Amino acid sequence: MINFLFRGLIRDKQRSLFPIIIVAAGVMMTTWLFSWMLGVFNEIIEGGARFDTGHVKVTTRAYNEIASQMPNDLCLTEVHTLLNELDKDYPGYDWTPRIKFAGLADVPDENGETRAQAPVMGFAVDLLSDHSIEDERLQISKSIVRGSFPNSAGEIVISDELAQKLEVGIGETITLISVSANGGMAIHNFTLSGTVTFGMGALDRGAMIADISDIQYALDMENATGEILGFKKNLVFDQEQAVSIKEEFNKKMSNTEDEYSPYMITLLDQNGLGEYLVFAQAAGFLIVGIFVFAMSIVLWNTGLMSGIRRYGEVGIRLAMGETKSHIYKTMLVEAFLIGLMGSFIGTVIGVAGGYYFQEYGMDISGAFKNSTMMVNDVVRAQVTFTSYYIGFIPGVLAMLFGTAISGIGIFRRQTATLFKELEV
Amino acid sequence: MTNEELIIAQDLSKDYPIGGDFFRALDGINLSVKQGEFSGIIGPSGSGKTTLLNIIGALDTPSDGSVNVLGNKVENMTHTESANLRNNFLGFIFQTYNLLPVYNVYENVEFPLLLQKIEKLQREEMVMQALEWVGLTNKAKSRPSQLSGGESQRVAIARAMVKKPKIVLADEPTANLDADNSHHILKTMVKLNEELNTTFLFSTHDEKVISYLKRKIMLNDGKLVDDILVN
Ligand SMILES: Nc1ncnc2c1ncn2[C@@H]1O[C@H](COP(=O)(O)OP(=O)(O)OP(=O)(O)O)[C@@H](O)[C@H]1O
Ligand SMILES: [Mg+2]
Numbered sequence: 248m249i250n251f252l253f254r255g256l257i258r259d260k261q262r263s264l265f266p267i268i269i270v271a272a273g274v275m276m277t278t279w280l281f282s283w284m285l286g287v288f289n290e291i292i293e294g295g296a297r298f299d300t301g302h303v304k305v306t307t308r309a310y311n312e313i314a315s316q317m318p319n320d321l322c323l324t325e326v327h328t329l330l331n332e333l334d335k336d337y338p339g340y341d342w343t344p345r346i347k348f349a350g351l352a353d354v355p356d357e358n359g360e361t362r363a364q365a366p367v368m369g370f371a372v373d374l375l376s377d378h379s380i381e382d383e384r385l386q387i388s389k390s391i392v393r394g395s396f397p398n399s400a401g402e403i404v405i406s407d408e409l410a411q412k413l414e415v416g417i418g419e420t421i422t423l424i425s426v427s428a429n430g431g432m433a434i435h436n437f438t439l440s441g442t443v444t445f446g447m448g449a450l451d452r453g454a455m456i457a458d459i460s461d462i463q464y465a466l467d468m469e470n471a472t473g474e475i476l477g478f479k480k481n482l483v484f485d486q487e488q489a490v491s492i493k494e495e496f497n498k499k500m501s502n503t504e505d506e507y508s509p510y511m512i513t514l515l516d517q518n519g520l521g522e523y524l525v526f527a528q529a530a531g532f533l534i535v536g537i538f539v540f541a542m543s544i545v546l547w548n549t550g551l552m553s554g555i556r557r558y559g560e561v562g563i564r565l566a567m568g569e570t571k572s573h574i575y576k577t578m579l580v581e582a583f584l585i586g587l588m589g590s591f592i593g594t595v596i597g598v599a600g601g602y603y604f605q606e607y608g609m610d611i612s613g614a615f616k617n618s619t620m621m622v623n624d625v626v627r628a629q630v631t632f633t634s635y636y637i638g639f640i641p642g643v644l645a646m647l648f649g650t651a652i653s654g655i656g657i658f659r660r661q662t663a664t665l666f667k668e669l670e671v
Numbered sequence: 672m673t674n675e676e677l678i679i680a681q682d683l684s685k686d687y688p689i690g691g692d693f694f695r696a697l698d699g700i701n702l703s704v705k706q707g708e709f710s711g712i713i714g715p716s717g718s719g720k721t722t723l724l725n726i727i728g729a730l731d732t733p734s735d736g737s738v739n740v741l742g743n744k745v746e747n748m749t750h751t752e753s754a755n756l757r758n759n760f761l762g763f764i765f766q767t768y769n770l771l772p773v774y775n776v777y778e779n780v781e782f783p784l785l786l787q788k789i790e791k792l793q794r795e796e797m798v799m800q801a802l803e804w805v806g807l808t809n810k811a812k813s814r815p816s817q818l819s820g821g822e823s824q825r826v827a828i829a830r831a832m833v834k835k836p837k838i839v840l841a842d843e844p845t846a847n848l849d850a851d852n853s854h855h856i857l858k859t860m861v862k863l864n865e866e867l868n869t870t871f872l873f874s875t876h877d878e879k880v881i882s883y884l885k886r887k888i889m890l891n892d893g894k895l896v897d898d899i900l901v902n
Contacts, residue, residue, distance in 0.1 A: 248785050251778070258773040563769050566730065567783045567830075568758025570751050 252577050263585060266549050270589025270642045273542035277638035278597025280538055284531040285629040289484055292520055297384050298450070300514040301476030302484050303493055309506040310473065317347045319428045322471045323509055330475065337492055341480055343381060344472035346371035346462050350425030352405070352455060354415045363413040367455040371462030375400065384478065387443060387456060393417055394441030403457040406450060407442035415439055427467040435465035483605065483629050489513040539641040547649030561657055571657055578654050579647065586646030590639040597638060604628035677838055677870055678704040678727055682736035685722050696722045698893040704872060709864045711873035713881060714890035720874035721842055727872065728761055728840050729753035741837060758786050762831030764841040768823035770815040777811040780829045787834060801833035805859055821852030828856060832863055838870045845877050853879045
């Protein structure tokens, strides 16, 4: 009997192929949309992650307490060892030291007297090692307005706005006046190799980016750093993984008694990003929810249409002596099979597309050519476990509910009425 | 031929609600049909023929009176009981052939046997025999859309007959057929009536059908007006 009905289902394209295509399309769209939304949220938190928070970040316990004050006197020491260990334990992440510092940029005239002075927000970044991808991560080269990316020790880039304020040109000397890790005054001369505009207000007002070795030297931080940032290698923040790495690391490495022991936090622990992510996810689920709802209505309608179309068939089957409940059950089984098949196809295509755009991304630099927004040229989708069922389950249920509701018509109508419809 | 009464209607009435009122489609019908009869309900359009057949087939229920089919009181049966009655003992033939379009001839005839959960091998035997009765063994693989009207109605007869029901209810089976085809299927039914002793009850106003009937039950405005035995 099941065989028999299944054969009929396959042959009747209007009952099988058509609804399967609708379900598959809806499920695919939902799966995709969801993966994209996750990707876009990611893009938004990535901006902050690249410059500031990392996916995870290691500091000393004490530094973490007052991180906003850039307390480099509370820096991490033995950084080489720590970095090696991190690389070994968490090879899926790229670990890089950063030092944030505040200071004054002083531009001397030919006599060594101050010509112009301004406060700077400094970032010491690994600009010069071969394996470093910090340039790519911070998009320094791409953001160059004048001059070029530093290619030797002692060279820095500063924000173009700051350079204009200081009236300093490429190749000129800038003296950094800051506080060393020991609390003494630190003075160091740099050569300006280029100016940058990132399109982020805070940075563009007064950012200075220097190579980390120079700053370690200037601030008396040999083999020390304020922060070590960890980035997942595929560039996509993975919340669960980050949290579990954090817990594992802190259990192993951190000592509540020792305020200089290393301590790991995730980006969710910083700048209210955790709350933002919760909000963004709620918004995402709402949008996907609306989409799923619309899809359910379409599918329900499909179920209704095919139900009505089949009143004749139902009449014949009743006349043959099939019970109403058996007919109803077989219709539900059919709907379930169709929903399953459509949802499977839709999820496979949707997730495959999601993976493709997670790996390769979509280049939208054209659309943002003249924009100052902090958006990556390449927007990526993000496939998570949720992507596998976010469309699948509603796809199956919508088809089932649609048929269940339309099928009730079989019970409501008098047998004779269903039967009479045969005569038309 | 036994004299067992398969269908007994007593003071049978059927009212259809129309607006706030009722329309009396059948009015005090008394009727009994014995095993092996080849009879027809004859009357003008709207006289209540289909209504009467549907009640006898347990597809509808009487408003008043009682109908006994093979020992079952139609007015008291649950839906499942009436489905079982149809499944095991009744065959239907309609004016429009009402074959399931996605299934081929063989499968259409096979369907009632699937409902009876009959074994595959036995099903095959029964289906082929039924197709032989109506002379369509060579069209077993055809789809309904590839058949002529006469062939379609013969498939419908095979489908009604395949489970060897006690009673076949045929509602204007020739209405869509030309004279040749009408005579062909009527002869088939007469043959089956004689060979298998199946009881046939028609509803018709077709002279060709009427000429084959052995009993003419005349209906007018829902009332049984005459009952003529032909010998
Ligand atoms: N569901 C219904 N609701 C209301 N009236 C109905 C309904 N079904 C049938 N009738 C009425 O009952 C009467 C008998 O109908 P029925 O279909 O039994 O006639 P019939 O003799 O089969 O006619 P025909 O030869 O045209 O098929 C008709 O007047 C019809 O309008
Ligand atoms: Mg009729």
